[in-house]
Amino acid sequence: MSFSPLIRHLIDSLRILPGVGQKTAQRMALQMLERDRSGALRLAQALTQAMNGVGHCKQCRSLSEDDVCQLCLDPRRDDSVLCVVEGPMDVYAVEHTGFRGRYFVLKGHLSPLDGLGPEAIGIPELLTRIAAGSFSEVILATNPTVEGEATAHYIAQLLAGKGLIASRIAHGMPLGGELELVDGGTLAHSIAGRRPILL
Amino acid sequence: MSFSPLIRHLIDSLRILPGVGQKTAQRMALQMLERDRSGALRLAQALTQAMNGVGHCKQCRSLSEDDVCQLCLDPRRDDSVLCVVEGPMDVYAVEHTGFRGRYFVLKGHLSPLDGLGPEAIGIPELLTRIAAGSFSEVILATNPTVEGEATAHYIAQLLAGKGLIASRIAHGMPLGGELELVDGGTLAHSIAGRRPILL
Ligand SMILES: [Zn+2]
Ligand SMILES: [Zn+2]
Numbered sequence: 003m004s005f006s007p008l009i010r011h012l013i014d015s016l017r018i019l020p021g022v023g024q025k026t027a028q029r030m031a032l033q034m035l036e037r038d039r040s041g042a043l044r045l046a047q048a049l050t051q052a053m054n055g056v057g058h059c060k061q062c063r064s065l066s067e068d069d070v071c072q073l074c075l076d077p078r079r080d081d082s083v084l085c086v087v088e089g090p091m092d093v094y095a096v097e098h099t100g101f102r103g104r105y106f107v108l109k110g111h112l113s114p115l116d117g118l119g120p121e122a123i124g125i126p127e128l129l130t131r132i133a134a135g136s137f138s139e140v141i142l143a144t145n146p147t148v149e150g151e152a153t154a155h156y157i158a159q160l161l162a163g164k165g166l167i168a169s170r171i172a173h174g175m176p177l178g179g180e181l182e183l184v185d186g187g188t189l190a191h192s193i194a195g196r197r198p199i200l201l
Numbered sequence: 202m203s204f205s206p207l208i209r210h211l212i213d214s215l216r217i218l219p220g221v222g223q224k225t226a227q228r229m230a231l232q233m234l235e236r237d238r239s240g241a242l243r244l245a246q247a248l249t250q251a252m253n254g255v256g257h258c259k260q261c262r263s264l265s266e267d268d269v270c271q272l273c274l275d276p277r278r279d280d281s282v283l284c285v286v287e288g289p290m291d292v293y294a295v296e297h298t299g300f301r302g303r304y305f306v307l308k309g310h311l312s313p314l315d316g317l318g319p320e321a322i323g324i325p326e327l328l329t330r331i332a333a334g335s336f337s338e339v340i341l342a343t344n345p346t347v348e349g350e351a352t353a354h355y356i357a358q359l360l361a362g363k364g365l366i367a368s369r370i371a372h373g374m375p376l377g378g379e380l381e382l383v384d385g386g387t388l389a390h391s392i393a394g395r396r397p398i399l400l
Contacts, residue, residue: 005293008251008266015247018240019218020232026220031251032290033219035264039252041217046248048214052207052230053238053245065234067207091231094204 009035061131063107063124065090079104085141086128086157088150096143103141106131111149112156120156129160139167146173208234260330262306262323264289272296278303284340285327285356287349295342302340305330310348311355319355328359338366345372 005013009031016027034042058064059071066072073079073093083103085096093105109123120126132140142157144150158168173191175184184192204212208230215226233241257263258270265271272278272292282302284295292304308322319325331339341356343349357367372390374383383391 004271006255006264006266006271008247008254009264012247012251015240015244018233018237018244019229021225021228028293029220029290030218032264032288032293034217034248035251035255036289038217041214042248042252045214045217046245046252048207048211049233049241049245049248052211052234053241055207056205056234065205065208065231067205072203072205089231090235091228094227094231 005031058107062093062105063109063127064093064105073105078102081136082138083141084132084135084137084139085143087143088145088153092143092145104135104137108144108153111144111147111153113149123153125157125160128157132161132164132166137166139169141169141171143171146171204230257306261292261304262308262326263292263304272304277301280335281337282340283331283334283336283338284342286342287344287352291342291344303334303336307343307352310343310346310352312348322352324356324359327356331360331363331365336365338368340368340370342370345370 004010005028012031013024013027016022016030017024019027022030056065056067059066059069059074061070061074064071064073080103083101084106085101085103086106086108087093087096088108088110090107093107096105106128108125108128110118112118112120112123140157140161142154144153154170158170161168172195173188174195175181175188175192181189203209204227211230212223212226215221215229216223218226221229255264255266258265258268258273260269260273263270263272279302282300283305284300284302285305285307286292286295287307287309289306292306295304305327307324307327309317311317311319311322339356339360341353343352353369357369360367371394372387373394374380374387374391380388
């Protein structure tokens with residue numbers, strides 16, 4: 003038995019959601035049809051409104067339905083530190099750490115093989131933002147991947163001699179991690195970055 | 202930092218999906234906004250079309266956008282066996298086993314504490330369907346839960362003396378299961394339902 007066309011189309015469409023495979027999509031579709039049609043219609047409306055209404059903040063390039071986002075407009079934040087991340091999701095992650103400076107969101111990382119150079123990921127806009135600001139430090143919080151490291155290095159080089167500190171987030175053991183389970187590169191970084199214990 | 206209103210509303214709306222908590226909903230919302238807005242808009246449309254267009258088959262009560270579903274209309278199926286299940290999802294599960302008879306979909310199971318009696322779950326319609334058909338066997342494939350068992354028993358009693366066999370799906374060890382991991386009730390059913398090995 004195959005699903006009827008409308009149900010099949012719904013199942014296929016649900017598979018664009020991250021982490022949703024065929025089985026999960028089926029369960030989602032049938033459960034909504036059986037148990038929560040009004041919730042599903044509200045979801046359809048929320049999707050339409052968000053996809054059409056949410057753009058990018060002119061200043062930090064994070065997701066925002068206003069020209070300039072609430073975070074950029076907030077006068078209580080520290081204007082001396084800029085945190086550069088690869089994507090809007092990273093803003094929420096860094097924000098969660100208690101960081102209260104400003105942000106700039108790249109469009110991912112440099113990826114020459116995919117034809118993604120500095121322009122493609124928004125580095126000219128980053129430089130404009132830095133020039134217009136009064137930052138004393140730029141924290142390069144791109145991902146600790148080969149591409150993220152290369153992107154951080156590239157930006158640090160562009161910032162050299164501009165009278166501000168370009169810093170990189172530390173690598174090391176994740177909290178709660180076990181030495182025997184962590185990869186060798188991480189452990190090496192963790193040892194190289196060791197600090198004296200202050201008693 | 203809080204999400205902007207449209208994003209927050211989207212995250213809340215995504216949580217109606219089964220198995221989707223706050224963190225997953227956030228990841229879904231941000232990923233769609235960043236990477237697949239056209240897919241998200243197609244999903245919105247598919248949701249609207251399915252919720253408004255899919256009803257229940259008049260004959261088997263499973264999900265269908267036609268008055269009578271493809272499965273009920275299919276002349277090649279076995280008209281002598283009716284399989285009674287608790288919900289539309291179960292139809293797909295049973296169908297997957299190779300069963301090619303007819304179906305009837307209840308609205309769940311009897312649940313007196315929730316005020317769900319025979320009428321609420323569609324038992325009068327089941328009896329009408331059976332009276333109109335030419336079934337020699339009715340397989341009661343409600344779930345092997347207390348409520349599913351009670352529902353199967355209740356229906357079996359209603360069918361007594363009507364000249365057809367009311368059968369119940371077998372309980373036992375799931376394939377690939379381990380005796381020491383399965384619950385005692387299942388194992389007891391499995392032993393009670395043992396069969397001679399045919400060599
Ligand atoms: Zn902003
Ligand atoms: Zn049908």
